[in-house]
Amino acid sequence: SQKIEQNSEALNIQExxxxxLTCNYTNYSPAYLQWYRQDPGRGPVFLLLIRExxxxxxxxxxxxxxxxxxxxxxxxxxxSQPADSATYLCALGALTGGGNKLTFGTGTQLKVEL
Amino acid sequence: xxxxxxxxxxxxxxxxxxxxxxxxxxxxxxxxxxxQQALGQGPQFIFQYYRExxxxxxxxxxxxxxxxxxxxxxxxxxxALELDDSAxxxxxxxxxxxxxxxxxxxxxxxxxx
Numbered sequence: 239s240q241k242i243e244q245n246s247e248a249l250n251i252q253e254x255x256x257x258x259l260t261c262n263y264t265n266y267s268p269a270y271l272q273w274y275r276q277d278p279g280r281g282p283v284f285l286l287l288i289r290e291x292x293x294x295x296x297x298x299x300x301x302x303x304x305x306x307x308x309x310x311x312x313x314x315x316x317x318s319q320p321a322d323s324a325t326y327l328c329a330l331g332a333l334t335g336g337g338n339k340l341t342f343g344t345g346t347q348l349k350v351e352l
Numbered sequence: 353x354x355x356x357x358x359x360x361x362x363x364x365x366x367x368x369x370x371x372x373x374x375x376x377x378x379x380x381x382x383x384x385x386x387x388q389q390a391l392g393q394g395p396q397f398i399f400q401y402y403r404e405x406x407x408x409x410x411x412x413x414x415x416x417x418x419x420x421x422x423x424x425x426x427x428x429x430x431x432a433l434e435l436d437d438s439a440x441x442x443x444x445x446x447x448x449x450x451x452x453x454x455x456x457x458x459x460x461x462x463x464x465x
Contacts (some may be wrong), residue, residue, distance in 0.1 A: 242394075272453070281356075281456035283444050284396065327394055338383065338446060339389050340454065342394030 240276070244343040245327055250348075252351055257318045257347045259290040261328030261348045268330035271304055273313050276325045276345065286313075318350045358458035364463045365433050367426030373428045373460045383407070384426040385419060385454060389444040395442055400449075401426055428463075438464045459461050 243262045249327035251257050261271070270289045288295045288304045290310070295302050301314040303351040315322055325347045357376045365371050377384050383402045387395035397410035401420035415431040424445070430437055440461050444454035 246415075271427075274456075279440075279459075281444075281459050284453045284455065287453060329394075332395070338385070338448075338452065339397045339402060340385070340395075341397065342387075344392070344394045345426070 240264070240331060240341060242266070242328060242343040245346045246344065248347040248349055250349045250351060251318055253319060255318055257315040257348055257350070259313040259320060259348065261310050261343055263330060265349045266330055269333050270342065271311050272326040272331065273302055274329060276327055282327055286299070293349040313320070320350045320352060323349050328333050356443060358443050358457040358460050360460060361458070362461045364465065367433055367435060367465050370429065370431045371433060371462060375426045375428070375440050375457060376430050377426065377445035378455050381445035381447050381455070382424050383446045383448060384420055384424065385444045386428045389440040389442055389459070391428045398428070402431050402449070420435065433464045435464050438462060
C-alpha cells in the first residue's frame with residue numbers, strides 16, 4: 239500500500255541554521271509533490287509545488303528537491319527564524335482517476351530556538 | 353480576494369447524529385476538496401467536487417457525502433456519526449481539477465461524544 243514517511247520526531251534547531259525535512263514514499267508514482275505549513279488548530283498553508291520532471295524549486299528562504307529514483311523529497315529552510323516553528327506536511331499529488339487528490343504524510347514538527 | 357471559509361468553527365455531536373459542514377471556496381475557484389485530519393495525523397482525502405460533480409473519492413464510507421453548488425461553495429454531510437469521526441475537517445479550493453495549488457480553509461473541529 240502507499241506509504242509516505244516524514245520524521246515523526248520533532249526537529250529542534252537554532253535560529254539562523256538551515257532546517258532540512260525529509261519526505262520518503264513507497265508504492266507511489268506522484269505527478270507532483272507539495273509542501274505545506276500547518277500551525278496548531280489551523281488549516282495547512284501552501285508553500286511550494288514541484289512536478290515529477292523537476293529536480294529543485296526555490297522560493298525565498300525555501301528550497302525543495304524531488305528525486306523520483308530515490309522516492310524522496312527534501313525541504314530546506316535557510317536562515318531559520320522562530321517564526322518558522324510549525325508542522326510541515328509533505329503531500330503527493332496524483333491525477334489519475336480521482337481528480338486532484340493529495341496524499342499527505344503525518345508531518346514533521348519544527349522548532350526554531352533563539 | 354476572499355480566502356476559503358468554513359463553518360461552523362467547532363461542533364459537538366453525539367453518536368448516530370448527522371452533521372453538515374460548509375465551505376465557501378476562494379473567488380475564481382471551481383474545485384473543492386474535503387479532507388479529514390485526526391489528531392497528530394496528516395489530512396486524509398475524502399472527496400473532490402469539480403463544477404458540481406464528484407471528481408474523485410478516498411477510502412471513506414458512503415455515509416460521507418457532499419454537494420457543490422453553482423457558486424462552487426460546498427457541503428460535507430456525515431450520517432450516523434461514530435466516535436472515530438471526531439477530527440478537523442478541512443476544505444480546500446483550487447482553480448481547476450488539474451495540478452493546481454489547493455488553498456485550505458481554517459477547518460471545522462468536530463467532536464463526537
